[in-house]
Amino acid sequence: MKLTVHRCLKKPGLIIRAKTYFLELNSRGLYIIALGNAAMMPPPRSVVHEVVGKAAYNHFDKKYEAEILANEQKIQLGQLDDLASAKYSYFLRKEEVQEFKVSSFHDAVRMDIKGGKVKITLFAHPEYGNVVTEIAKILGKI
Numbered sequence: 001m002k003l004t005v006h007r008c009l010k011k012p013g014l015i016i017r018a019k020t021y022f023l024e025l026n027s028r029g030l031y032i033i034a035l036g037n038a039a040m041m042p043p044p045r046s047v048v049h050e051v052v053g054k055a056a057y058n059h060f061d062k063k064y065e066a067e068i069l070a071n072e073q074k075i076q077l078g079q080l081d082d083l084a085s086a087k088y089s090y091f092l093r094k095e096e097v098q099e100f101k102v103s104s105f106h107d108a109v110r111m112d113i114k115g116g117k118v119k120i121t122l123f124a125h126p127e128y129g130n131v132v133t134e135i136a137k138i139l140g141k142i
Contacts (some may be wrong), residue, residue, distance in 0.1 A: 001025075001026065001027060002025070003021070003025045003134060005024075005124050005131055006128075007022070007068075008022070009038050009122065009124075010121065011123070020034070020035040020036055021033060022075060023122070023124065028093070028095075029091055029093040030090075030094065030115075030135075031089075032090040032091075032118065033071070034090045035067070036067035037064045037067070063091070066129055066132075094118045095117045097114075099112060099114040099115070101136075102136050108126060109123065110123055111123075113131055
């Protein structure tokens with residue numbers, strides 16, 4: 001049994017940038033792997049802001065994509081435990097997961113995850129709705 005959710009987003013905070021994550025629930029537990037920073041388009045305020053915002057977004061998106069792809073290759077090679085020990089990444093045994101709450105948020109699936117030292121909110125593409133719900137059921141959080 002292995003359920004995966006590719007390229008979830010964590011919104012930026014005051015100090016930490018937006019991040020791209022990979023989730024996998026397998027027989028060992030729940031892996032929450034930071035793949036790299038994420039580029040997010042700022043809300044347009046004017047035509048000038050929109051043009052400058054798009055240029056900045058495209059620049060950073062290309063820059064971050066290389067790191068994300070490199071980490072996705074490591075996942076394909078089965079290096080989950082190595083990645084889980086990296087900064088901003090986590091591994092939780094199933095019994096350590098205290099909360100895995102699933103909700104709908106605009107055009108995304110919202111996941112609020114708590115357990116151990118982890119407290120994180122991630123957003124996934126709506127196509128992962130059934131997978132995320134299945135993860136919550138297996139963890140006994142539905």
